[in-house]
Amino acid sequence: MDAGRFLVKHASQYGLDPDKIGVWGGSAGGHLSLMTGLxxxxxxxxxxxxAGYDPTYRCVASYFPATxxxxxxxxKGSNFENPQKFVAMLGGPYEDNLENAKLLSPVEYLSKASPPVLLLHGEKDDVLPISGSRYMVDAAKKAGANVKLLSVKNGRHSFGGNNLDPSLPEIQQHATEFILQHLKPEQQAIDRAVTDEKP
Incomplete structure (x- = not known):
């Protein structure tokens, strides 16, 4: 979050538009990107x-996150089946730190005012199962939030595996188009106009 604040505070110095900031991450970074944006x-x-420089994020792209x-x-089946995984993250045993577990759960912050979110997740992920991303999509529908999921057939964590569908380049292109759509809408409009004019 401080990284985003730093960019807003120093936007003019670095030639940035503080009204066009998105956030992206994968795995642990996917979780952090959701937390940062939501x-x-x-x-x-x-x-x-x-303090006082919090961005209004335009979009979040999150690869295979915990939600x-x-x-x-x-x-179930993930690294978090080991109870010790929660101790460092929550500050103690899971059962004694449910408030912290809620505080660190991105799905709890979904609302109609949330920025658009794109989740990208392998269907065979055994580190952070895709069930978490599917749950977030369902929760978003109830909250009126804009969350979409790209499911990757045969994809394991970090999109390892064979015969990925869509392929890794297609996954990256999908995420790129999503980000540009929300950060550079005027460019998207120009591209569509040029395409429409072609014979």
Whole structure:
């Protein structure tokens, strides 16, 4: 979150548009990208010199993330079946830290005001199962949030595996188009106009 705040504070110095910031990440970074884009900044205050510079994120692209630590049934078969995995993250045993588990669950922050989210997840992921991303899509429908999921057949964690469908280049293109659609809408309009004019 402080990284986003830093970009807003120094936008003019780096030639950035502070109104066009998105966030992307994979795996643990996928979880962090969802937290950064969805959770209110005041829940996670950082460096005092960056206070008051929270961005309004335009979109979130998240590859194979964890989406909820309250629904531990969705983590069956994952690394989090080892209870010790929660100790460092939550500050103690899972059963004693359910408030922290909720605080770190991106799905809990979904609302109609959430930025558009694209989840990309392999159907054979055995590190962070795709059930978590499917759960987030269902929760988004109930909350009125814009969340879409690209399921990758034969895809394992980090999109390992053979015969991926869509292929890795197609996955990357899908994410790129999603990001550009939300960060550069005027460019998308120009591209469509040029395409329409071609014979």
């Amino acid at each position: 959770a209110p900044g005041n829940l996670f205050p950082g460096a005092s010199e960056l 909820s630590f309250l629904r531990i049934d969705l983590l």
